[in-house]
Amino acid sequence: MAIAEVSVVPIGTGSTSISEIVARAVKVVESSGLYYELTPMGTIIEGSLDEIFEVVKKMHESCFVEGVARVLSHVxxxxxxxKRVRAEEKVISVKEKxxxxEDPGP
Incomplete structure:
Protein backbone atom coordinates (compact mmCIF):
# COMPACT_ATOMS: atom_id res chain seq x y z
CA MET A 1 0.00 0.00 0.00
CA ALA A 2 1.18 3.50 -0.80
CA ILE A 3 0.51 6.83 0.87
CA ALA A 4 0.33 9.96 -1.28
CA GLU A 5 0.04 13.65 -0.54
CA VAL A 6 -1.80 15.48 -3.32
CA SER A 7 -2.34 19.18 -3.79
CA VAL A 8 -4.22 20.62 -6.76
CA VAL A 9 -3.87 24.34 -7.41
CA PRO A 10 -6.12 25.96 -10.01
CA ILE A 11 -4.40 28.99 -11.55
CA GLY A 12 -6.03 32.02 -13.11
CA THR A 13 -9.39 31.73 -11.40
CA GLY A 14 -9.84 35.49 -11.03
CA SER A 15 -9.98 35.11 -7.23
CA THR A 16 -7.55 34.44 -4.41
CA SER A 17 -10.00 31.89 -3.00
CA ILE A 18 -9.78 28.42 -4.54
CA SER A 19 -11.59 26.37 -1.87
CA GLU A 20 -14.69 25.75 -4.00
CA ILE A 21 -12.62 24.22 -6.80
CA VAL A 22 -10.48 22.26 -4.35
CA ALA A 23 -13.68 20.93 -2.74
CA ARG A 24 -14.67 19.47 -6.11
CA ALA A 25 -11.30 17.66 -6.25
CA VAL A 26 -11.76 16.33 -2.71
CA LYS A 27 -15.22 15.03 -3.72
CA VAL A 28 -13.39 12.85 -6.27
CA VAL A 29 -11.34 11.27 -3.48
CA GLU A 30 -14.40 10.92 -1.29
CA SER A 31 -16.28 9.02 -3.99
CA SER A 32 -13.28 6.73 -4.67
CA GLY A 33 -13.74 4.82 -1.42
CA LEU A 34 -10.04 5.19 -0.56
CA TYR A 35 -9.02 6.34 2.89
CA TYR A 36 -8.12 10.03 2.79
CA GLU A 37 -7.32 12.84 5.16
CA LEU A 38 -7.80 16.49 4.24
CA THR A 39 -5.06 18.81 5.54
CA PRO A 40 -4.66 22.58 5.18
CA MET A 41 -2.07 22.11 2.41
CA GLY A 42 -3.23 18.98 0.59
CA THR A 43 -4.93 15.63 0.82
CA ILE A 44 -3.38 12.39 2.07
CA ILE A 45 -4.59 9.29 0.19
CA GLU A 46 -3.90 5.63 0.98
CA GLY A 47 -4.20 2.84 -1.58
CA SER A 48 -2.42 0.93 -4.31
CA LEU A 49 -0.33 2.95 -6.76
CA ASP A 50 -2.85 2.28 -9.52
CA GLU A 51 -5.74 3.50 -7.35
CA ILE A 52 -3.85 6.60 -6.27
CA PHE A 53 -2.78 7.55 -9.80
CA GLU A 54 -6.34 7.13 -11.06
CA VAL A 55 -7.73 9.35 -8.30
CA VAL A 56 -5.00 11.97 -8.75
CA LYS A 57 -5.78 12.23 -12.47
CA LYS A 58 -9.50 12.64 -11.74
CA MET A 59 -8.76 15.27 -9.07
CA HIS A 60 -6.60 17.20 -11.53
CA GLU A 61 -9.22 16.99 -14.28
CA SER A 62 -12.06 18.01 -11.95
CA CYS A 63 -10.61 21.52 -11.72
CA PHE A 64 -11.03 22.07 -15.44
CA VAL A 65 -14.79 21.47 -15.13
CA GLU A 66 -14.97 24.83 -13.36
CA GLY A 67 -13.55 26.58 -16.43
CA VAL A 68 -10.02 26.88 -15.07
CA ALA A 69 -7.45 27.05 -17.87
CA ARG A 70 -4.45 25.85 -15.85
CA VAL A 71 -3.96 23.47 -12.92
CA LEU A 72 -0.76 22.77 -11.04
CA SER A 73 -0.81 19.45 -9.15
CA HIS A 74 1.82 18.30 -6.67
CA VAL A 75 2.08 14.62 -5.76
CA LYS A 83 5.46 -3.80 5.49
CA ARG A 84 2.02 -2.22 5.38
CA VAL A 85 1.97 1.17 7.09
CA ARG A 86 -0.93 3.59 7.34
CA ALA A 87 -0.55 7.38 7.48
CA GLU A 88 -1.85 7.47 11.05
CA GLU A 89 0.80 4.97 12.16
CA LYS A 90 3.56 7.18 10.76
CA VAL A 91 2.32 10.09 12.87
CA ILE A 92 2.02 7.93 15.98
CA SER A 93 5.59 6.67 15.52
CA VAL A 94 7.00 10.22 15.44
CA LYS A 95 4.89 11.32 18.43
CA GLU A 96 6.16 8.35 20.45
CA LYS A 97 9.73 9.32 19.67
CA GLU A 102 14.83 15.30 26.29
CA ASP A 103 13.98 18.98 25.93
CA PRO A 104 17.07 20.60 24.34
CA GLY A 105 16.22 23.94 25.99
CA PRO A 106 17.10 27.38 24.63
Missing part, protein backbone atom coordinates in the same frame (compact mmCIF):
# COMPACT_ATOMS: atom_id res chain seq x y z
CA UNK A 76 4.40 12.98 -3.23
CA UNK A 77 4.29 9.22 -2.80
CA UNK A 78 5.61 7.01 -0.01
CA UNK A 79 5.53 3.46 -1.35
CA UNK A 80 6.85 1.14 1.35
CA UNK A 81 6.88 -2.51 0.35
CA UNK A 82 8.54 -4.23 3.29
CA UNK A 98 9.02 12.94 20.66
CA UNK A 99 7.91 11.70 24.06
CA UNK A 100 11.26 9.92 24.51
CA UNK A 101 13.41 12.95 23.72
Missing amino acids: RIDDRRD LGNM
Whole structure:
Protein backbone atom coordinates (compact mmCIF):
# COMPACT_ATOMS: atom_id res chain seq x y z
CA MET A 1 0.00 0.00 0.00
CA ALA A 2 1.18 3.50 -0.80
CA ILE A 3 0.51 6.83 0.87
CA ALA A 4 0.33 9.96 -1.28
CA GLU A 5 0.04 13.65 -0.54
CA VAL A 6 -1.80 15.48 -3.32
CA SER A 7 -2.34 19.18 -3.79
CA VAL A 8 -4.22 20.62 -6.76
CA VAL A 9 -3.87 24.34 -7.41
CA PRO A 10 -6.12 25.96 -10.01
CA ILE A 11 -4.40 28.99 -11.55
CA GLY A 12 -6.03 32.02 -13.11
CA THR A 13 -9.39 31.73 -11.40
CA GLY A 14 -9.84 35.49 -11.03
CA SER A 15 -9.98 35.11 -7.23
CA THR A 16 -7.55 34.44 -4.41
CA SER A 17 -10.00 31.89 -3.00
CA ILE A 18 -9.78 28.42 -4.54
CA SER A 19 -11.59 26.37 -1.87
CA GLU A 20 -14.69 25.75 -4.00
CA ILE A 21 -12.62 24.22 -6.80
CA VAL A 22 -10.48 22.26 -4.35
CA ALA A 23 -13.68 20.93 -2.74
CA ARG A 24 -14.67 19.47 -6.11
CA ALA A 25 -11.30 17.66 -6.25
CA VAL A 26 -11.76 16.33 -2.71
CA LYS A 27 -15.22 15.03 -3.72
CA VAL A 28 -13.39 12.85 -6.27
CA VAL A 29 -11.34 11.27 -3.48
CA GLU A 30 -14.40 10.92 -1.29
CA SER A 31 -16.28 9.02 -3.99
CA SER A 32 -13.28 6.73 -4.67
CA GLY A 33 -13.74 4.82 -1.42
CA LEU A 34 -10.04 5.19 -0.56
CA TYR A 35 -9.02 6.34 2.89
CA TYR A 36 -8.12 10.03 2.79
CA GLU A 37 -7.32 12.84 5.16
CA LEU A 38 -7.80 16.49 4.24
CA THR A 39 -5.06 18.81 5.54
CA PRO A 40 -4.66 22.58 5.18
CA MET A 41 -2.07 22.11 2.41
CA GLY A 42 -3.23 18.98 0.59
CA THR A 43 -4.93 15.63 0.82
CA ILE A 44 -3.38 12.39 2.07
CA ILE A 45 -4.59 9.29 0.19
CA GLU A 46 -3.90 5.63 0.98
CA GLY A 47 -4.20 2.84 -1.58
CA SER A 48 -2.42 0.93 -4.31
CA LEU A 49 -0.33 2.95 -6.76
CA ASP A 50 -2.85 2.28 -9.52
CA GLU A 51 -5.74 3.50 -7.35
CA ILE A 52 -3.85 6.60 -6.27
CA PHE A 53 -2.78 7.55 -9.80
CA GLU A 54 -6.34 7.13 -11.06
CA VAL A 55 -7.73 9.35 -8.30
CA VAL A 56 -5.00 11.97 -8.75
CA LYS A 57 -5.78 12.23 -12.47
CA LYS A 58 -9.50 12.64 -11.74
CA MET A 59 -8.76 15.27 -9.07
CA HIS A 60 -6.60 17.20 -11.53
CA GLU A 61 -9.22 16.99 -14.28
CA SER A 62 -12.06 18.01 -11.95
CA CYS A 63 -10.61 21.52 -11.72
CA PHE A 64 -11.03 22.07 -15.44
CA VAL A 65 -14.79 21.47 -15.13
CA GLU A 66 -14.97 24.83 -13.36
CA GLY A 67 -13.55 26.58 -16.43
CA VAL A 68 -10.02 26.88 -15.07
CA ALA A 69 -7.45 27.05 -17.87
CA ARG A 70 -4.45 25.85 -15.85
CA VAL A 71 -3.96 23.47 -12.92
CA LEU A 72 -0.76 22.77 -11.04
CA SER A 73 -0.81 19.45 -9.15
CA HIS A 74 1.82 18.30 -6.67
CA VAL A 75 2.08 14.62 -5.76
CA ARG A 76 4.40 12.98 -3.23
CA ILE A 77 4.29 9.22 -2.80
CA ASP A 78 5.61 7.01 -0.01
CA ASP A 79 5.53 3.46 -1.35
CA ARG A 80 6.85 1.14 1.35
CA ARG A 81 6.88 -2.51 0.35
CA ASP A 82 8.54 -4.23 3.29
CA LYS A 83 5.46 -3.80 5.49
CA ARG A 84 2.02 -2.22 5.38
CA VAL A 85 1.97 1.17 7.09
CA ARG A 86 -0.93 3.59 7.34
CA ALA A 87 -0.55 7.38 7.48
CA GLU A 88 -1.85 7.47 11.05
CA GLU A 89 0.80 4.97 12.16
CA LYS A 90 3.56 7.18 10.76
CA VAL A 91 2.32 10.09 12.87
CA ILE A 92 2.02 7.93 15.98
CA SER A 93 5.59 6.67 15.52
CA VAL A 94 7.00 10.22 15.44
CA LYS A 95 4.89 11.32 18.43
CA GLU A 96 6.16 8.35 20.45
CA LYS A 97 9.73 9.32 19.67
CA LEU A 98 9.02 12.94 20.66
CA GLY A 99 7.91 11.70 24.06
CA ASN A 100 11.26 9.92 24.51
CA MET A 101 13.41 12.95 23.72
CA GLU A 102 14.83 15.30 26.29
CA ASP A 103 13.98 18.98 25.93
CA PRO A 104 17.07 20.60 24.34
CA GLY A 105 16.22 23.94 25.99
CA PRO A 106 17.10 27.38 24.63
